[in-house]
Amino acid sequence: MVVRCAVHLARLILWLGVVLPAAGQQAVEISSRNANYTIQVRLHPETKMLEGMEVLEWRNTTRFSTSELWFHLYWNAWRNSRSTWLREDALRTEPRADSLQQRRPEDWGYVQIEAVRVLPGGAFGAAELTQQVRYESPDDANPEDRTVLVVPLPRPVGPGETIRVELVWKSKIPRTFARTGFRGNYFFLAHWFPKLGVFEPDGTWNNHQFHAATEFYADYGLYDVQITVPRGWLVGATGVALGVTENPDGTATHRYQQADVHDFAWTTSPDFREARRRFERSGLPAVDIRLLYQPEHAGQIERHFRAVEAALEHYGLWFGPYPYGHVTVIDPAYESGSGGMEYPTLFTCGTRYWAPFGGGQPEGVTIHEAGHQFWYGLVGNNEFEHAWIDEGLNTFSEERVAEVAYGQWFFVRRFFREFVPVWLRDVRRSRLHGMGLDRYRAAARSDVPATPTYRYHPETASAITYSKTALWLTTLERMLGWETLQRILATFFERYRFRHPKPEDFFRTASEVAGQDLTWFFDQVFYRAAVFDYAVQSVASEPVRTLGYVERNGTLALAGEESAREEGPYETRVVVRRLQDGILPVEVLFVFEDGERIRESWDGRALWKLYTFTRPARLEYVVIDPERKIVLDTHYTNNSRRLQPRPQFVATKWAAKWMVWLQDFLHTLTFLF
Amino acid sequence: MSVWRSFLFGLGRVLKTPSLLCWVYLASLAVALPLAMVVRGGIAAHVGGSLVEQNLRTGLDLDWYGEFAEEASGVAATFGPEVIGHMALVQNLERLLDGKLLAAHRTLLAAGGLYLLFWTFLVGGILDRFAHPGEPHSRARLFGHSGEFFWRMFRLLILSVLFYLAIFRFVANPLHEFVEQATRDVTVERTVLLWTALVYLLTGLLLAGVSMAFDYAKIAVVVERRRSAVLALLRGLGFIARHPGHTCGLYLLLLTAAAVVMFFYGAIAPGSGQSNWATVLVAFVIGQAYVLARILVKLWFLASQAILFQAAANHPDRTAPAAASAPLP
Numbered sequence A: 001m002v003v004r005c006a007v008h009l010a011r012l013i014l015w016l017g018v019v020l021p022a023a024g025q026q027a028v029e030i031s032s033r034n035a036n037y038t039i040q041v042r043l044h045p046e047t048k049m050l051e052g053m054e055v056l057e058w059r060n061t062t063r064f065s066t067s068e069l070w071f072h073l074y075w076n077a078w079r080n081s082r083s084t085w086l087r088e089d090a091l092r093t094e095p096r097a098d099s100l101q102q103r104r105p106e107d108w109g110y111v112q113i114e115a116v117r118v119l120p121g122g123a124f125g126a127a128e129l130t131q132q133v134r135y136e137s138p139d140d141a142n143p144e145d146r147t148v149l150v151v152p153l154p155r156p157v158g159p160g161e162t163i164r165v166e167l168v169w170k171s172k173i174p175r176t177f178a179r180t181g182f183r184g185n186y187f188f189l190a191h192w193f194p195k196l197g198v199f200e201p202d203g204t205w206n207n208h209q210f211h212a213a214t215e216f217y218a219d220y221g222l223y224d225v226q227i228t229v230p231r232g233w234l235v236g237a238t239g240v241a242l243g244v245t246e247n248p249d250g251t252a253t254h255r256y257q258q259a260d261v262h263d264f265a266w267t268t269s270p271d272f273r274e275a276r277r278r279f280e281r282s283g284l285p286a287v288d289i290r291l292l293y294q295p296e297h298a299g300q301i302e303r304h305f306r307a308v309e310a311a312l313e314h315y316g317l318w319f320g321p322y323p324y325g326h327v328t329v330i331d332p333a334y335e336s337g338s339g340g341m342e343y344p345t346l347f348t349c350g351t352r353y354w355a356p357f358g359g360g361q362p363e364g365v366t367i368h369e370a371g372h373q374f375w376y377g378l379v380g381n382n383e384f385e386h387a388w389i390d391e392g393l394n395t396f397s398e399e400r401v402a403e404v405a406y407g408q409w410f411f412v413r414r415f416f417r418e419f420v421p422v423w424l425r426d427v428r429r430s431r432l433h434g435m436g437l438d439r440y441r442a443a444a445r446s447d448v449p450a451t452p453t454y455r456y457h458p459e460t461a462s463a464i465t466y467s468k469t470a471l472w473l474t475t476l477e478r479m480l481g482w483e484t485l486q487r488i489l490a491t492f493f494e495r496y497r498f499r500h501p502k503p504e505d506f507f508r509t510a511s512e513v514a515g516q517d518l519t520w521f522f523d524q525v526f527y528r529a530a531v532f533d534y535a536v537q538s539v540a541s542e543p544v545r546t547l548g549y550v551e552r553n554g555t556l557a558l559a560g561e562e563s564a565r566e567e568g569p570y571e572t573r574v575v576v577r578r579l580q581d582g583i584l585p586v587e588v589l590f591v592f593e594d595g596e597r598i599r600e601s602w603d604g605r606a607l608w609k610l611y612t613f614t615r616p617a618r619l620e621y622v623v624i625d626p627e628r629k630i631v632l633d634t635h636y637t638n639n640s641r642r643l644q645p646r647p648q649f650v651a652t653k654w655a656a657k658w659m660v661w662l663q664d665f666l667h668t669l670t671f672l673f
Numbered sequence B: 001m002s003v004w005r006s007f008l009f010g011l012g013r014v015l016k017t018p019s020l021l022c023w024v025y026l027a028s029l030a031v032a033l034p035l036a037m038v039v040r041g042g043i044a045a046h047v048g049g050s051l052v053e054q055n056l057r058t059g060l061d062l063d064w065y066g067e068f069a070e071e072a073s074g075v076a077a078t079f080g081p082e083v084i085g086h087m088a089l090v091q092n093l094e095r096l097l098d099g100k101l102l103a104a105h106r107t108l109l110a111a112g113g114l115y116l117l118f119w120t121f122l123v124g125g126i127l128d129r130f131a132h133p134g135e136p137h138s139r140a141r142l143f144g145h146s147g148e149f150f151w152r153m154f155r156l157l158i159l160s161v162l163f164y165l166a167i168f169r170f171v172a173n174p175l176h177e178f179v180e181q182a183t184r185d186v187t188v189e190r191t192v193l194l195w196t197a198l199v200y201l202l203t204g205l206l207l208a209g210v211s212m213a214f215d216y217a218k219i220a221v222v223v224e225r226r227r228s229a230v231l232a233l234l235r236g237l238g239f240i241a242r243h244p245g246h247t248c249g250l251y252l253l254l255l256t257a258a259a260v261v262m263f264f265y266g267a268i269a270p271g272s273g274q275s276n277w278a279t280v281l282v283a284f285v286i287g288q289a290y291v292l293a294r295i296l297v298k299l300w301f302l303a304s305q306a307i308l309f310q311a312a313a314n315h316p317d318r319t320a321p322a323a324a325s326a327p328l329p
């Protein structure tokens, strides 16, 4: 406890030294701030168009020069069905809720660059580059993809040099794809402006095309954005509002600013309602929470705040403080498709008109997206290549926070076109269930986690990115203890805040903090698509018995008298098996009928292993991995075995319930006649 | 004959003939029990000697269920948390109102088909009993009439299923689709919910109308000894058209009775935690009592509607003392 408090105190002092927390003020520079944007954007709600102008100020922080700037034009992913995003999306067997065929002309989206020019300043003179730009498809050479724009420069940007570039563009807002777009007069605008890629320390541009299963990657910087929308519409955006100017044409311009972030998203609608709350916990910086909610969810305001506060509190205490002093929470419009997504200092959650408390939503999604302020916002890994770092760490953290703050959720299913929730209070969802153990089991071999995420199969990517990572983190928690894992995560957070960590950075930190080389573990769970399944193959426990000849008084004699005696002793033989290729050391617990317990460690390497004991009592049962540390074990039912199986009771119990269900079905059928 | 009297006398006739209830219930058991044994075998085989058995005593272990769902085959694969308590009712109701009754797992569908055949067979004999309560009855007469009417009833069944499918093909699904398209820019869930609820209501009304028409068609087959299924259906429709207030009022009362049974069971339906044989038995008995009550209500529909039909049509066969009075306006 003392140690923990001291750590918090140290963190607080550190934090006070670098950050000015009050809303409206900017944090003291702590990130690289080498990609700074000044943007003016105007929304035309009737035509669903955006008109934008941005000035990017970019400083080359590497040792290399570059004679190009690479930009993401994300919205071109929905220019037509030939884009890489839509081609990948089509690989999903589960059809999109809105089929592309049903899309109307106004439902597609695009971004068109109208002008690109270098602004004079520093070593650069003014230069018009509009005609020189070109499109690239670095990932799949798809000539019809227009999500990567390359701007050749009149002269290279050398190490440490800064260049200012102005881009003018127009874009069509799509009916929502990938959490961005419109529904009615609700607009959610994410990855909406021409956005610079990352010029890596090795002198190459990391600027992937937009892919169906991956998200984003950018450098940190200062965003100063002026958003013009119809007067009276509420705006939510990354950063803090610096003021509103009412324009004579019936519009209003909202100015938002935020430093030390790597993206900027905003939303607007005339229907939003606003609620505010100040989060205050000793040992953590205060955070002003602004909730923009749908009027029909007024009854759920408190639930949203409570979930955000749970995330800020636990993530803050476990990993490190949230330094920005404010966060904007968006309750998205019904069926807008923009729910459940994170952006710096702003995120969307998502609820339903009927959402029973205890069923997990909107609390789960709110904790998750609030948690992304830490894993994604502050620790800015490359989501194209290593999405597991933010999504996996965050799914693990979310489930842990939810369990600590709320306990286990109960089972809910929505009926009647998903409008009506029905729940079973006495059926609880475990943390493993929440992390997606079932999804992982179904997709365990779909991809090697070390593969760049954008190359994962789009259908199963999340099972690896989110579920598998969260599950093996749980294994680490159970192997090393929560205290150790928490220190690993806190150290990783502290070291890579405002930076772009790579997988090896996490693995190195984990080994270092744990005080043991964990390479063998990551080899199994990350560098291979190994599947884990340990099982009890056979169990026998019989009176010790010898047949044939034994040595007696120096001569061989038939072993008649040594024959088995029912009162013991007993010989117990248990064969355990490794059914798959995944190898992790595991414990095996043997419990005998007289209460004796024997715990054995097995390195788990051999395909099978025989355990033999001679004991006064029979074996009662055996369990492999009794604490369920290897949560990646896809089949835990086969991990234990009683000497006397007794499944009849539960089988009868559940079959009896099933029968009533069937009889109800049969009876419902007679409604037909 | 007033609606209330038909309603109450109907219940009286059902209660006076418990053997009919027994026969239908036996049909339900005959279909469900063997399949339940298969499911029991599937669960027992999957659990085996595993300690997960302890978790399944105290509740439903969803982690186990995930494994089971992945490995289960055949009818055992239909086992899931939905079978618990009130959720079972809601799921089946949703199937009915979404037109998915015939889209169930093929074993369930086969079981359902078999049960419908049983029912179609019995319904002739049952209606004969309800229509002629004063006449001597026997098992031979019940099955004799069941056999006599079976093919006519079967043709009606086919017609009814076609109507059911048509309601969804031509009305309910297009309307849901229409609502979805018409509300694609609506940002308020409550609004969409309201429109969707209206479509469900309309679907329910259509289903009720069809069900009512076929009930009177069946009654006409028995009471008026009609041979043609189509003419019987027209007779049913004509009867409703001539007595809309009485037929609909009675139907609404009967529907309320069904709803009361379902709500009551939904409220007391046992959850997942029976951990000894006594509680399992109690849960099973409650479940079977519910099934019996549902069957009773189904028979009640037929009995009351037969009384109304006979009274209105002033059939010479009617023998219930009260039915002699109050001809319909």
Ligand SMILES: [Zn+2]
Residues within 6 Å of the ligand: A368, A372, A390, A391, A394
């Ligand atoms: Zn996430």
